[in-house]
Amino acid sequence: xxxxTQSPRxxxxxxxxxxxxxxxxxxxxxxxxxxxxxxxxxxxxxHYSYGVKDTDKGEVSDGYSVSRSKTEDxxxxxxxxxxxxxxxxxxxISESGVHEQYFGPGTRLTVT
Amino acid sequence: xxKTTQPPSMDCAEGRAANLPCNHSTISxxxxxxxxxxxxxxxxxxxxxxxxxxxxxxxxxxxxxxxxKSSTLILPHATLxxxxxxxxxxxxxxxxxxxxxxxxxxxxxxxxxxxx
Numbered sequence: 001x002x003x004x005t006q007s008p009r010x011x012x013x014x015x016x017x018x019x020x021x022x023x024x025x026x027x028x029x030x031x032x033x034x035x036x037x038x039x040x041x042x043x044x045x046x047h048y049s050y051g052v053k054d055t056d057k058g059e060v061s062d063g064y065s066v067s068r069s070k071t072e073d074x075x076x077x078x079x080x081x082x083x084x085x086x087x088x089x090x091x092x093i094s095e096s097g098v099h100e101q102y103f104g105p106g107t108r109l110t111v112t
Numbered sequence: 113x114x115k116t117t118q119p120p121s122m123d124c125a126e127g128r129a130a131n132l133p134c135n136h137s138t139i140s141x142x143x144x145x146x147x148x149x150x151x152x153x154x155x156x157x158x159x160x161x162x163x164x165x166x167x168x169x170x171x172x173x174x175x176x177x178x179x180x181k182s183s184t185l186i187l188p189h190a191t192l193x194x195x196x197x198x199x200x201x202x203x204x205x206x207x208x209x210x211x212x213x214x215x216x217x218x219x220x221x222x223x224x225x226x227x228x
Contacts, residue, residue: 042217
């Protein structure tokens with residue numbers, strides 16, 4: 001399995017608080033992605049990174065920001081969490097960004 | 113990206129080959145076929161991809177029809193651990209046709225249940 005960890009694995013937070021999720025990889029892959037997965041919506045891309053300090057928006061980026069200061073870490077921040085951001089968040093990595101993406105175990109976030 | 117159609121669920125006996133179909137009748141010439149699966153409560157797992165030719169790796173085989181309008185994922189000797197939702201995705205490979213990196217979009221997939 002690709003060396004991808006996500007932290008925390010579970011989090012409950014209150015509406016209006018900032019939350020940061022971390023994705024850490026040991027594969028030295030250039031591309032990293034943040035997705036959310038919700039029943040009825042499938043998997044949706046939030047943001048992705050194509051190198052250190054290089055990021056771009058995905059399909060559902062409103063309310064989220066990302067940072068990548070090192071190859072191995074990609075952080076997702078919910079600036080002011082809302083109940084609509086309750087979801088399972090997956091990080092993925094890709095060496096070339098062309099074909100295979102390898103996913104982390106996910107973070108289950110509940111916003112009350 | 114072209115739309116795909118998969119049966120919502122399938123059963124297969126343990127030890128037998130599992131054949132999962134996918135219809136993608138509107139596929140374009142530069143679109144690849146990808147298969148991922150997701151075991152309950154885990155992250156999605158890449159299985160295989162192909163453009164025109166049949167492909168095989170240590171996990172599965174991918175058979176694409178000559179007109180590319182459908183494909184079949186074959187798990188040669190299914191085990192209980194292969195019970196999962198299987199997603200067929202059709203997309204243009206990133207960085208081709210003038211585009212950049214992009215993400216995957218999963219539909220509803222096929223829930224494959226391996227029976228003991």
